[in-house]
Amino acid sequence: MHIQVITLFPEMFSALAHSIPGRAQKKGLLTLSYLNPRDFTTDKQKTVDDKPYGGGPGMVMKFEPLYQAIQTAQETVLSKHCDTPPPQVSYLSPQGRLFNHLAAEQLAQRQHLILIAGRYEGVDQRLLDQVVDEEWSLGDFVLSGGELAAMCLIDAVTRLIEGVLGDAESALNDSFSNTLLDYPHYTRPASVAGHKVPEILLSGDHEAITRWRLKQALGRTWQRRPELLKKRVLTPQEQVLLAEFIDENSE
Ligand SMILES: C[S@@+](CC[C@H](N)C(=O)[O-])C[C@H]1O[C@@H](n2cnc3c(N)ncnc32)[C@H](O)[C@@H]1O
Numbered sequence: 001m002h003i004q005v006i007t008l009f010p011e012m013f014s015a016l017a018h019s020i021p022g023r024a025q026k027k028g029l030l031t032l033s034y035l036n037p038r039d040f041t042t043d044k045q046k047t048v049d050d051k052p053y054g055g056g057p058g059m060v061m062k063f064e065p066l067y068q069a070i071q072t073a074q075e076t077v078l079s080k081h082c083d084t085p086p087p088q089v090s091y092l093s094p095q096g097r098l099f100n101h102l103a104a105e106q107l108a109q110r111q112h113l114i115l116i117a118g119r120y121e122g123v124d125q126r127l128l129d130q131v132v133d134e135e136w137s138l139g140d141f142v143l144s145g146g147e148l149a150a151m152c153l154i155d156a157v158t159r160l161i162e163g164v165l166g167d168a169e170s171a172l173n174d175s176f177s178n179t180l181l182d183y184p185h186y187t188r189p190a191s192v193a194g195h196k197v198p199e200i201l202l203s204g205d206h207e208a209i210t211r212w213r214l215k216q217a218l219g220r221t222w223q224r225r226p227e228l229l230k231k232r233v234l235t236p237q238e239q240v241l242l243a244e245f246i247d248e249n250s251e
Contacts, residue, residue, distance in 0.1 A: 007117040010034035040068035058121035087112035092146035096135030101176035108160035117146030183216040219245030
């Protein structure tokens with residue numbers, strides 16, 4: 001996958017050189033490149049923002065530098081893959097569609113992404129109307145800029161690109177991957193200040209451990225995110241496990 005990020009702060013993305021996104025890049029499964037709207041300005045001051053029409057606080061990112069950066073990003077892809085449609089342009093925005101696991105799975109299927117990280121009060125609406133295909137929000141809060149949001153999106157998508165995670169790190173049991181939250185994890189020592197690891201995990205009985213983990217995943221989801229369970233049709237075994245969990249955990 002090739003992701004091009006349009007940002008005034010490309011240096012912020014150095015975090016992605018580490019851990020799983022870093023490894024994905026070393027394996028050649030992910031390439032990241034950055035376009036700075038400042039490089040697409042025509043004035044001496046390299047102006048990328050201006051006062052809002054109608055007055056009011058803050059500044060707005062100008063249409064033209066962003067538009068030129070997007071054009072360049074698209075041309076870069078088309079010059080290498082002339083048979084593909086132009087890549088979708090996504091804007092990180094608190095007003096966008098909520099980014100979640102399903103969205104990450106969908107984006108992980110794409111070959112190219114162009115992400116725009118906004119700043120100030122946001123970008124000129126005409127850019128969103130004319131060249132942006134979709135808007136993604138990280139949640140109902142406002143960040144100072146789209147860079148952190150873009151990094152979160154890139155990290156979440158990268159984990160789902162085939163071949164990026166090794167078997168041991170498989171995302172299959174991660175929260176949301178099967179509409180359930182993950183089960184609890186423990187590691188050595190078996191006892192910490194008198195708090196013991198659940199006996200079953202020391203039993204070596206893999207079938208019983210799988211059953212226990214599924215029960216915990218169902219129970220946690222029921223306790224913490226009951227709305228997720230409504231999206232899932234429970235198998236008869238899952239219904240039994242959840243009933244057991246509820247029984248064991250009710251006062
Ligand atoms: C200070 S915010 C602008 C917020 C805008 N005035 C509003 O209220 O909708 C600057 C930039 O941060 C990014 N941003 C802020 N919150 C975000 C969120 N929850 N999800 C994704 N991007 C966000 C967007 O790119 C936005 O253009």
